[in-house]
Amino acid sequence: MLFNSLSFIVFLVIVLILYYAKLFNWTNKKRMLLLASYVFYGLWNPPLVILLWISTLVDWIAGNKLSVEENKHKRKLWLLMSLFVNLGFLFFFKYRDFLLDNFTTVVNAYGYGYHSQPMNIILPMGISFYTFQTMSYTIDMYLKRSERARTFLDFALYVTFFPQLVAGPIVRAEDLVSQFYEEKKATIHQFIWGLFLLTIGLFQKVVLADTLLSDTADEVFGSKSILNALDAWTGTLAFSGQIFFDFAGYSTCAIGIALMLGIILPDNFRYPYGAIGFSDLWRRWHISLSTWLRDYLYIPLGGNKHGVVRMYSALMITMLLGGLWHGAAWTFVIWGALHGIYLVVERMLKNKIHVKIGPYNGIVLALLTYLLVNFTWVFFRAREFSTAKNMLSSMLFMHSDGEKILQFFDIIKIFIIITILFICHYSMRNTSMKEVSLKTPTWVLGVFWAVMVFLIVISQGGGEQFIYFQF
Amino acid sequence: MQRQGVEKASGNDVLLIGSSRVLFDIQLNEWQAQTGVRPIQLASVGSSPLPIFHDVVNNTDYNGTILIGVTPGLFFSTTFPQAQPWQWPQSKVDYYKKRTFAQISNHFLSIPLQESFAFISDDQGVDGIKLKELLGKIKVGTRVPDPMPPFHEFGEIALDRNTVMKEIAVTDTAYANSVKKVWMFFGKNAPAPDKESTMAFFLKDLKTFKERGGNAILVRCPSNGLLKAGEDKFLPRTEFWDPLVKASEVKAYYFEDYEQLKHLECPEWSHLSAKDARYFTTELVKIMKADGALSNSKTN
Numbered sequence: 109m110l111f112n113s114l115s116f117i118v119f120l121v122i123v124l125i126l127y128y129a130k131l132f133n134w135t136n137k138k139r140m141l142l143l144a145s146y147v148f149y150g151l152w153n154p155p156l157v158i159l160l161w162i163s164t165l166v167d168w169i170a171g172n173k174l175s176v177e178e179n180k181h182k183r184k185l186w187l188l189m190s191l192f193v194n195l196g197f198l199f200f201f202k203y204r205d206f207l208l209d210n211f212t213t214v215v216n217a218y219g220y221g222y223h224s225q226p227m228n229i230i231l232p233m234g235i236s237f238y239t240f241q242t243m244s245y246t247i248d249m250y251l252k253r254s255e256r257a258r259t260f261l262d263f264a265l266y267v268t269f270f271p272q273l274v275a276g277p278i279v280r281a282e283d284l285v286s287q288f289y290e291e292k293k294a295t296i297h298q299f300i301w302g303l304f305l306l307t308i309g310l311f312q313k314v315v316l317a318d319t320l321l322s323d324t325a326d327e328v329f330g331s332k333s334i335l336n337a338l339d340a341w342t343g344t345l346a347f348s349g350q351i352f353f354d355f356a357g358y359s360t361c362a363i364g365i366a367l368m369l370g371i372i373l374p375d376n377f378r379y380p381y382g383a384i385g386f387s388d389l390w391r392r393w394h395i396s397l398s399t400w401l402r403d404y405l406y407i408p409l410g411g412n413k414h415g416v417v418r419m420y421s422a423l424m425i426t427m428l429l430g431g432l433w434h435g436a437a438w439t440f441v442i443w444g445a446l447h448g449i450y451l452v453v454e455r456m457l458k459n460k461i462h463v464k465i466g467p468y469n470g471i472v473l474a475l476l477t478y479l480l481v482n483f484t485w486v487f488f489r490a491r492e493f494s495t496a497k498n499m500l501s502s503m504l505f506m507h508s509d510g511e512k513i514l515q516f517f518d519i520i521k522i523f524i525i526i527t528i529l530f531i532c533h534y535s536m537r538n539t540s541m542k543e544v545s546l547k548t549p550t551w552v553l554g555v556f557w558a559v560m561v562f563l564i565v566i567s568q569g570g571g572e573q574f575i576y577f578q579f
Numbered sequence: 580m581q582r583q584g585v586e587k588a589s590g591n592d593v594l595l596i597g598s599s600r601v602l603f604d605i606q607l608n609e610w611q612a613q614t615g616v617r618p619i620q621l622a623s624v625g626s627s628p629l630p631i632f633h634d635v636v637n638n639t640d641y642n643g644t645i646l647i648g649v650t651p652g653l654f655f656s657t658t659f660p661q662a663q664p665w666q667w668p669q670s671k672v673d674y675y676k677k678r679t680f681a682q683i684s685n686h687f688l689s690i691p692l693q694e695s696f697a698f699i700s701d702d703q704g705v706d707g708i709k710l711k712e713l714l715g716k717i718k719v720g721t722r723v724p725d726p727m728p729p730f731h732e733f734g735e736i737a738l739d740r741n742t743v744m745k746e747i748a749v750t751d752t753a754y755a756n757s758v759k760k761v762w763m764f765f766g767k768n769a770p771a772p773d774k775e776s777t778m779a780f781f782l783k784d785l786k787t788f789k790e791r792g793g794n795a796i797l798v799r800c801p802s803n804g805l806l807k808a809g810e811d812k813f814l815p816r817t818e819f820w821d822p823l824v825k826a827s828e829v830k831a832y833y834f835e836d837y838e839q840l841k842h843l844e845c846p847e848w849s850h851l852s853a854k855d856a857r858y859f860t861t862e863l864v865k866i867m868k869a870d871g872a873l874s875n876s877k878t879n
Contacts, residue, residue: 109681114688151681319711516719567710568699 109151111306111361112314119148120365127369134291138261141369145270149233156232159197164267166193167242168260174249175256183250190246194239201232206436234274236433240400242267245281247404254282262288271365275358277376277396284371292370301542304557305364308541311560312357319567320525321350324518329489329499336510340502342519344482345526347489352381352529355394378540381481382533384465384473386450389481397433401426420455424448434488439496443487450480474534580686581740582675584619585635590643590792593618593873594635596628597648599742600800603734603850605646607741609860614873618646620740626668627653629780634672636784642792644873649799649823651814652765655772658780662770690738704730728760733847743853749846758847759804766809774819782826789829796872797824797831798863801840806848830872834859837866 109116123144127137150157170190177183199207212224245266248254257263266285272278294302328335328343335343359376366373376396383389390398409422424445431444463469483500490496502510536544545553585594593616595601601622611617621631628647635641648654656664674682693699700708705716733748733755747754785795799820802810816833824831834840839862843855851859867873 113681113685114692115681115684118684118688151684152679154680315710319709320714323711512723514723515725516722517714517717519722520719521714563710566698566708566713 109148111358111365112310115151119144124368128293135261137291138265138288141270142261142265142268145265145268145273148270149268149273152233153230156230159232159235160238160268163194163197163239163242164264166190167246167267168257168263170246171249171256171263174246187246187250191243194243197232198235198239201229201235203432203436204229237276237278238267238273240397240433241278241280244278244400244404248281254280257281257285258289269366269371271362271369271371272373275355275362276394277359277362277373278400279373279396283374287371294368294370298367298370301545302364302367302369304545304553305360305367307364307557307560307564309357309359309361309364310564312353312360314567315560315563316525317350317353317357320521321346321353324514324522325350325489327513329491329495331511331513333511333513334498334507335502336507336512337502337505338519339510339512339514340499341482342514342522344485344489344499344503346522348381348478348482348485349522349526349529351485351488352377375540379533379536381478381530382474382535382537383477384470385477386447386454386480389477390447390451397430401430401433405429420452423451423455427451437491439487439490439493442496443484446484446487450484471534474537475530478530580738581619581621582671585621585639585641588619588641588643591616592641592643594641594643594645595620595622595648596631596635596645597622597798597800598626598628598650598653599624599734600650600802600850601646601648601798602736602740602742603744604800604856604859605648605863606743606853606857606860607739609857610864613861613864613868617739620742622648622740623668623671625653625664627656627664627777628668629654629658629777629784630665630668630672632781632788633784634675636788636793638676640791642788644794644796645788646796646798649797649820650802651799651810651819652769652772654781654823655774655777655814655819657770657773658776659773702732704732706732727764729757730761731757733758733850743856744846744850746853749852755847758849759806762806762847762849766806769813772814772819774822778823778826781823785827785829794872795827795829796867797827797829799831799833799835801834801843801845801851801859802849803845804848830867830870832863832866832872837862 109119123141126132126140126144132140146157146160149160167190170186173186174183177186208224212222215222245254245257245263249256257266262285263281265288266279266281269279269284325343325347328339329347356377363373363375374396376394378392378395380389380393383392406422406426409425410418411422412419427444427448428441429444431440431442431447434440434443463473465473483503486496486499486503490499501507588594593610593614595605595618599622602620602624605618605620605622607617607620621635622628623631628649632645632647635645653664656662659665660669689699698708702708703712707713707715731748731754733745734742735745736742748758749755788795820831820833834843840859843851843859846852850856864873
């Protein structure tokens with residue numbers, strides 16, 4: 109079910125009524141939330157709820173065993189079982205055809221003439237998110253960093269909690285399960301703020317991403333021609349805005365909906381396009397994934413404790429796998445590799461050049477970071493390397509006679525939106541929406557809210573799926 | 580919702596497939612009044628009927644009557660999956676197959692809203708009122724020439740997909756002329772027809788359909804003016820319609836063959852007004868009944 113759909117509005121109203129009506133005690137409210145979460149997921153594809161059940165059951169059992177088992181060998185086996193099941197699902201559903209394609213290519217390079225039959229298996233929505241979330245539970249249990257969930261209900265709800273089930277934020281057990289132990293109820297202030305966040309999230313998705321930006325990005329990246337530099341840049345900038353508003357919009361909705369239930373989810377985005385440098389960017393973009401990769405991949409690979417070479421290697425491996433997490437294609441791997449290279453170069457430069465960030469050089473460096481990020485988005489969005497190659501060469505002004513496909517108004521529209529986006533992100537670098545709202549007169553917030561609702565209504569989104577659902 | 584109806588349809592039912600001419604020209608109320616059976620309207624604008632026919636033949640057990648509208652420029656256009664006349668109807672077939680329970684519930688929930696609020700509109704182009712359409716009307720200079728003339732929506736579609744021409748397209752000549760310009764634009768830019776592939780594709784499905792007792796009927800709806808002249812020149816009846824009818828061996832009706840139909844005027848050269856569509860449907864059904872074409876249907 110999509111947040112930007114009529115079904116979800118009805119679904120949420122029913123859940124909120126059941127949650128706040130004095131019909132159930134806390135345990136039954138959690139049961140209701142769990143059932144609602146399965147309905148939320150099952151309305152997309154009912155049989156795939158079974159995967160959720162298996163993940164939940166396996167990790168619940170593994171967690172219980174890890175909480176009492178002291179034998180190191182057995183502990184490792186329980187962890188491996190959890191990883192095998194979760195990563196097994198992920199590989200089977202997400203990477204099987206990709207691996208098979210590559211295997212075929214390699215084998216045929218030696219003249220074997222092997223023909224594989226892709227299975228074209230449906231990718232379970234949000235599988236990358238919930239498998240990472242549930243794996244973090246067993247890994248933390250193995251490392252004795254967290255306690256086991258008190259009841260199966262609490263754990264199942266942690267794995268399946270509908271606001272963040274299909275596109276995050278990827279929440280650690282210690283941050284979410286513990287909130288289920290005692291009855292939660294949003295204060296009136298929390299409820300209104302949650303509703304406000306839900307509106308902002310829908311505004312980002314429906315109005316900004318789908319209505320104002322997606323067509324331009326689709327037109328440019330869908331073109332088979334060698335494009336004019338202005339068109340290529342406009343399309344890439346449009347996609348940079350689209351992917352941010354799409355994904356941040358989902359996260360904002362998720363945080364808002366959870367808050368309406370009195371549950372607090374962590375921030376997933378902190379104005380990433382205002383980042384100065386790439387370390388800063390990854391502290392602001394998809395925070396729950398970047399911290400997951402840091403804690404469960406980068407640090408176990410050695411982190412920065414074992415010398416420069418190992419640190420850079422760990423960084424590159426982490427970013428390459430991070431790229432692959434986003435999609436089973438080499439274009440995503442290149443996207444991750446570019447970010448890895450950016451991070452490595454940045455660390456190398458930081459050791460040699462010490463720059464004091466001020467207001468003037470700060471905005472220049474932020475702009476430079478954003479421009480470099482745009483080159484990575486080309487690989488993220490392009491479905492084929494040939495498209496990426498054409499786009500990059502156009503963006504580097506190598507085709508003065510490239511084809512023009514966008515109208516002036518589209519170019520102006522994209523540049524205005526992206527300029528506002530960048531200025532907002534840069535000026536919000538060290539603050540939060542909450543802080544700003546507290547300093548803003550209520551009537552201004554009210555007008556802003558009404559304008560957003562109006563624009564959502566006249567956009568009448570066609571229920572476009574969130575981009576990150578496919579990851 | 581209409582495609583869902585095919586799953587439960589019996590041998591007495593009637594399906595309408597084709598392009599917008601079937602959508603506008605065949606009126607469900609008149610058909611029902613004449614035959615006692617309300618047809619299931621599956622025709623789709625700008626579309627070849629072949630993907631829908633293929634879907635019904637290969638994915639259902641339906642063995643009733645299928646009326647297939649033959650708009651020559653679309654029927655004989657292509658079997659290439661990425662070409663628009665194929666892709667549009669195929670996307671509808673794919674949507675039906677892959678739709679989720681959430682999408683089904685969204686549809687049902689949207690019905691009362693669509694019926695209650697004028698601002699909810701799926702119109703595109705110059706008549707669109709969604710934010711995307713409103714912004715699309717803003718022009719700042721011309722960086723890339725857009726040869727397509729502005730396109731006015733000239734039909735109104737009901738929940739059961741019964742479609743009638745808007746009255747403004749009948750009474751306002753300038754409005755109708757703007758639509759004619761679009762037809763001329765499409766005519767000039769249309770790729771060459773692919774008679775061989777389209778006929779072979781259709782005949783294969785038709786054979787399967789007939790073998791299980793299905794009753795197919797071919798209908799050529801009216802067109803006039805320069806559009807008809809273009810059709811006659813580039814897709815002449817003798818080279819396209821006649822061989823199709825001969826190879827199909829099914830009942831076929833070409834509007835010009837009937838005195839009561841041949842003089843009908845399409846306000847924008849391609850579709851009948853609501854009033855004429857009602858007349859056309861009534862007369863066509865009478866002709867078909869007299870001809871025994873609706874043998875599968877219980878007719879009153």
